[in-house]
Amino acid sequence: MAGSVHGWTEWIPLIDRATPSPTDSAPTIRRIYKRLYAHYGPQDWWPADSPFEVVVGAVLTQNTAWSNVVKAIAALKKARRLTVAGMRALGDDQLADLIRPAGTYRVKARRLRAVVDWLWAESGGDVRKALSGDLETVRRRLLAVHGVGPETADSILLYAGRHRSFVIDAYTRRVLRRHRLIDGDEPYESLREMMKGAIRLDLGVFGEYHALLVQVAKEHCRVRARCEGCPLDSLAHDDAL
Ligand code: SF4
Known part of the structure; x- marks a missing residue:
């Protein structure tokens, strides 16, 4: 894999210091991030030289x-x-x-x-x-x-572009749906706003979070969930969703 463009590993996630979000889902969104980051560590995305x-x-x-x-x-x-x-x-x-x-x-x-x-x-x-x-x-x-x-x-x-924009993909929808944060068919823009609001200011977290969701979805949260051993298994979820 090529080196990352931004060197995410140099950025210390500040999610614990984020201002509380007005949304009910924000604490769970932060908890998911912390569990994933603690388990997988920095993902160093995006794999690219420029x-x-x-x-x-x-x-x-x-x-x-x-x-x-x-x-x-x-x-x-x-x-x-x-x-x-x-x-x-x-x-x-x-x-x-x-x-x-x-x-x-x-x-x-x-x-x-x-x-x-x-x-x-x-x-x-x-x-x-x-x-x-x-x-x-x-x-x-x-x-x-x-x-x-x-x-x-x-x-x-x-x-x-190093903007604080969140990427919503099928993996994101699947993990958030199974953790009862969304129904799964919400418009793209509303999910993006929800994630942006929960994460707040830290650019490093924006980049890492998306990469970590991809990682857990590929390893555990597949079309058929493999919750055993998943870093999110101790959080409330419904793998049948
Ligand atoms: S605990 Fe189960 S439902 Fe939650 S992310 Fe892991 S595999 Fe998916």
Whole structure:
């Protein structure tokens, strides 16, 4: 695995010092984080060597396993095209061919092209600059780009732009639902606000929490839950949900 962009391990989680949230779920959300962090430790996400690699990975990981993304990123690196300028210089077929391992490669090539064009128009390809400024303003601009939905946008904003945005994915919904914090079909935006409100200010926690939920969901909270040995087993839950 490549090194993380941000070196999350250098950031000491401040969740114990977070201001109490007005929501009933906030204490449980914090408890879950503390249990997961104590069990798994820092996850050091996102696995990438540059903010642009985070952006590309966030688009390529849509509807596919991360192992396939790794292959596509490796192909882009080998071809020396994992830069905004390098990708812009590729023809559509060349780009699609390089990212073929990530699946639905023609669709994803169009999406990558749109994101790269956006980065170029915003900042001449400087990812951090394109993502700088007020979180919700940048998020709205990013969501207007072809192929960028809320989950992709929040991954980019959090891990490439260093914004306090929370990523809601299927793993997050599953763990929170089984721990009776949500029904599971709430709108994306309301879950994002709930998590943001509970976590409050610490950027390091935002990055670690999402990664820890992915870890526990892959190891224990699968389609069929394996609660025995799970770091959250002593918290109230219903594995049949
Ligand atoms: S596997 Fe069980 S204890 Fe672990 S997160 Fe899922 S429901 Fe909770």
